Amino acid sequence: xxxxxxxxxxxxxxxxxxxxxxxxxxxxxxxxxxxxxxxxxxx
Numbered sequence: 937x938x939x940x941x942x943x944x945x946x947x948x949x950x951x952x953x954x955x956x957x958x959x960x961x962x963x964x965x966x967x968x969x970x971x972x973x974x975x976x977x978x979x
Contacts, residue, residue, distance in 0.1 A: 945952045 945955070
């Protein structure tokens with residue numbers, strides 16, 4: 937019924953690139969969002 941991610945990507949090779957791009961964007965966006973939340977208390 938449920939197939940593994942590897943099986944799905946083997947049947948849909950184009951989704952491999954989409955998944956890679958999404959993970960790449962998320963991995964770069966998370967630290968940027970975390971840095972934006974940090975406040976500088978000052979001296």
